[in-house]
């Protein structure tokens with residue numbers, strides 16, 4: 001038996017750079033300063049950094065890290081690749097504490113690495129439900145919302161999440177929802193993610209009624225009446241998105257107990273990413289890690305300067 005982590009790019013810094021370069025520059029190195037691709041030389045010699053190139057068009061040196069989540073990080077590339085493989089392959093996530101212990105980096109570094117990796121997990125993607133596909137939408141509540149006005153209803157004191165699942169592609173897309181659950185506020189959220197020809201599927205909540213008219217079809221199931229699948233049509237249900245919420249909540253409770261509101265969108269990106277690239281959709285651990293790697297570009301976090309270099 002061969003451990004997945006025994007691959008060379010997880011241990012050898014040169015192999016790690018080659019691995020990343022092959023995926024970020026499939027057609028050869030690109031100068032991040034001037035966009036040049038032609039007059040680029042690999043810098044050699046003992047004193048040169050691994051992965052250093054020089055562009056002879058603008059005369060500036062660069063590495064594949066520039067403009068990615070790896071920029072300004074002193075963590076070796078092979079350690080980054082281990083972290084990405086572990087987070088992409090875990091069922092419910094990996095805590096900073098676990099990462100710190102497994103990788104031998106400080107807890108603070110582990111925390112920054114995981115947030116940067118979550119940034120790479122943020123997926124744009126096309127509108128959902130194109131061509132008339134079914135998209136389930138629902139909301140859930142998690143953790144205490146520090147901005148919520150005090151209320152005796154427990155649910156009103158919690159952070160709100162709205163998720164959409166495209167049944168055809170299996171893709172999940174979630175947002176931290178702020179403000180009142182109303183047609184006026186949920187409408188724009190749906191509009192940003194749904195194709196007009198989609199078939200929207202929700203529960204009977206009032207706030208989906210009016211926005212639902214903007215799509216080719218809108219079906220709803222009456223959870224209030226104890227109905228979980230529409231009696232006349234078994235395809236009308238929101239069980240897929242509810243299944244997603246249960247994975248998300250188990251992960252948040254088990255691994256990321258104390259999630260601040262300002263970071264919740266990053267955790268959602270993580271759960272969306274894993275769900276959208278799950279085994280049932282044909283992705284193995286390597287595929288998932290490679291999709292993640294393709295997302296590192298243009299995602300450099302703008303944390304305070306004091307945190308650069310972690």
Ligand SMILES: [Zn+2]
Pocket residue numbers: 031032033034035036055056057058059060
């Ligand atoms: Zn250049």
